[in-house]
Amino acid sequence: MTILAPLRGVTIRCFREVFAEQIREAGFTEAITPFLSANPGFDPLMDRELTRFHSPTPTQTSNSLCGSPSLRDTIKVTPQFIGKDPESLRACLLRIKEAGYDTADLNCGCPYPMVRNKGRGSGLLRTPAILEKMIAVGCETMGEGKFSVKARLGFDGNDELLALMPMLNSFPLRFLTVHARNARQMYGGECDWEAFRKVAAVAKMPIVANGDLPLQPQKDGEVMIGRAFIRQLGMRDDIGELLSKYIDASSEELCGPSPVLGRMKELIAYWKDLLRWKRRWPVIKIARTLDELRLAY
Numbered sequence: 001m002t003i004l005a006p007l008r009g010v011t012i013r014c015f016r017e018v019f020a021e022q023i024r025e026a027g028f029t030e031a032i033t034p035f036l037s038a039n040p041g042f043d044p045l046m047d048r049e050l051t052r053f054h055s056p057t058p059t060q061t062s063n064s065l066c067g068s069p070s071l072r073d074t075i076k077v078t079p080q081f082i083g084k085d086p087e088s089l090r091a092c093l094l095r096i097k098e099a100g101y102d103t104a105d106l107n108c109g110c111p112y113p114m115v116r117n118k119g120r121g122s123g124l125l126r127t128p129a130i131l132e133k134m135i136a137v138g139c140e141t142m143g144e145g146k147f148s149v150k151a152r153l154g155f156d157g158n159d160e161l162l163a164l165m166p167m168l169n170s171f172p173l174r175f176l177t178v179h180a181r182n183a184r185q186m187y188g189g190e191c192d193w194e195a196f197r198k199v200a201a202v203a204k205m206p207i208v209a210n211g212d213l214p215l216q217p218q219k220d221g222e223v224m225i226g227r228a229f230i231r232q233l234g235m236r237d238d239i240g241e242l243l244s245k246y247i248d249a250s251s252e253e254l255c256g257p258s259p260v261l262g263r264m265k266e267l268i269a270y271w272k273d274l275l276r277w278k279r280r281w282p283v284i285k286i287a288r289t290l291d292e293l294r295l296a297y
């Protein structure tokens with residue numbers, strides 16, 4: 001199994017629909033959505049990540065859920081949640097189940113201080129009692145083998161997840177994705193594959209490896225890949241055409257050109273060191289209109 005990593009602002013629903021063919025060609029069988037907040041009162045079906053047209057009732061929305069037909073037919077979409085309130089998580093999971101999603105994932109990896117210092121994302125690794133309740137609610141609500149966890153090796157160090165494994169092993173998790181870094185490292189520095197192997201050695205659930213993995217057929221084990229896939233898109237001959245499609249689809253979805261420009265720049269920034277984009281990036285970075293952007297690629 002090769003899973004498309006959640007990259008907030010990048011591997012969003014609109015992206016997955018426009019790039020559905022490239023996602024499939026690259027061998028992905030599943031995508032985890034960028035995180036949705038499991039906060040009190042939040043209805044995940046009101047988020048465009050899960051529902052194309054905002055609608056108050058699930059029956060009205062059911063046809064537009066789970067991705068476009070082309071993506072839905074071939075690659076599974078699993079919503080990911082971030083939070084620390086088990087009852088809010090339960091409410092969110094019940095809503096997505098109503099809409100036809102049969103799996104869900106818990107974010108225990110987000111490293112941003114604003115998130116982790118409030119006990120969410122990787123902050124959950126520091127509050128095992130809350131983490132345990134979140135996972136219990138996840139497994140209970142989604143059912144055995146339907147709820148997964150995405151975590152880092154630790155908060156400060158690389159052995160914190162290992163210490164939590166007896167607790168994690170007590171749940172019927174679908175899988176545990178391990179990003180082989182700790183939260184202090186954010187997205188840089190080396191991955192620690194030795195620490196990863198220690199976790200994998202004691203894990204009772206399937207383990208999905210994540211962190212700087214190249215986009216190539218994986219010989220063994222299950223993997224999650226994010227940035228390597230995004231980077232190679234910038235090398236495609238047809239990337240101009242694909243970008244134009246993405247601009248059009250984003251313009252339909254968002255209000256006004258500014259957020260569309262922001263979305264495009266966030267994606268193209270992954271390519272700024274590639275030969276084809278090196279000279280174009282400085283122009284793209286300061287483009288103020290979609291026409292200026294289109295002229296630059």
Ligand SMILES: Cc1cc2nc3c(=O)[nH]c(=O)nc-3n(C[C@H](O)[C@H](O)[C@H](O)COP(=O)(O)O)c2cc1C
Nearest residue numbers: 005006007008034035150179211212213225226227
């Ligand atoms: C811009 C960005 C946004 C991310 N958003 C999420 C997210 O919403 N949920 C999550 O679990 N991980 C998120 N991640 C982490 C990735 O899913 C992944 O764990 C990390 O990028 C390492 O994998 P890679 O080297 O294959 O990209 C994000 C990473 C980046 C760079």
